[in-house]
Amino acid sequence: MKNILVATDFSKNADKALQHAILLAKAYQSKIYLIHTYLPYWMEPGVYADAVMMQEALDEQQKSVSAKFTPSIEVLEEAGIAYETILELNDVTSGIFDAIEEKQIDLLVIGRTGSGGFLDKLIGSNAAHITAKANIPVLAIPNQIEEVKIKQILYATQLEFDETEVLTQVFAMANKLEANVNLVKVEVAFEPDVQPDQQFLAEIKSKFASEKFEIVMVKAGSVTDGILTLAKVQEADLIVLAAHHRNFLSQIIDPSKSKQVILRSPLPVLTFQLKGDL
Structure with a gap:
């Protein structure tokens, strides 16, 4: 794991995501890329500006947003982590996927938005949406997490596919972090x-x-x-999922279980995508 991308909106939850990225970066000797994306002020409804005003506003906005990286940079420098900031004029999803490709990112860390309630399940969150589309592992950090540690890992297995490649990475992570791994298979009647x-x-x-x-x-x-129940019982610090890319029909019939876990989990969730359809 050479390169870790952390998406930030400069919120407290983004700070928690950065702390988890630092934990992993220290274990793997990784470089952290800190990305923030933004859209011009004049794209907001009711805002009008001519070409000159738009450029002046854009320059001022870029300067203002760039300054917000400073606290995170100080944290990274204090931790002794190699880093690079990325400020991109783009929407969140497109900016993240552009950076993943350009910087050859191995892991994306993102703060989870929303509370996991009805609205989140209806329209989703950035974290769940990006996780479903990413072709690299994604670590989603919920806003209620307090302590930054990974000593107990719960790996949720389907026992339906060859998960050797993912398990190899999970055990490697556990060894680097001196953590324990438990595998769980949930049996549901239907x-x-x-x-x-x-x-x-x-x-x-x-x-x-x-x-x-x-x-x-x-x-x-x-x-x-x-x-989620077993994670609580085992006092897990991290839930790991190996999720299958599903075809369009199966997404309608059976909503993504990994998305449900991401939205509801009070713990960080690390998702690996297995290729292929069900």
Whole structure:
């Protein structure tokens, strides 16, 4: 993990996202790219400006926004982390994906917006939306998180796909952070069990025989409820999901479980995207 991108709106929640990025950057000796995107004032409804006024306003806005990086820069310098700031005239999603490609980002860290209530589930949040579209791991930090630490990791497995590549990265992270990993499979009555669980359990135990971990099977009314309940019981600091890119039809029939977890979790959620459709 060489390059970490942190999206900031200069809020307290963005500061928490940065602190988590610093924790990982220290473990991996990574560089942090801190990005903020903005749109011109004159794009707001009811604002009119001619060409000269627009350029003057844009220059002033850029100067004003750029100055807001200062507190974060001081934090990064105090932590001894290599960094670069990115200020882009763009919308949030486009700016982030441009930076991911240009800077060869390995991990995106973003503060989660919203409270996970009805409105969030209806229209989503930037964190959940970006996570669903990203082709790199995304760490979403909720606004209610207080302590910045990762010592207990809960990995939610589907036991339906080969997750070896993701698990390899998770165990590597755990070793660098001196953290523990527990795997959980939530069994729900109406969920299809396409592949035999024992097949994947045997493969995981064989491939990661040198790692210390537990695999817990739990029953719950929903996958999300099961994951969040067990995370609380195990006093987890981080939830890890391996989510499948779904085709259009399956998104309508069965809303993304990873998005539900991201929106509702009081803990940081790290999502890896598995390629392919269900």
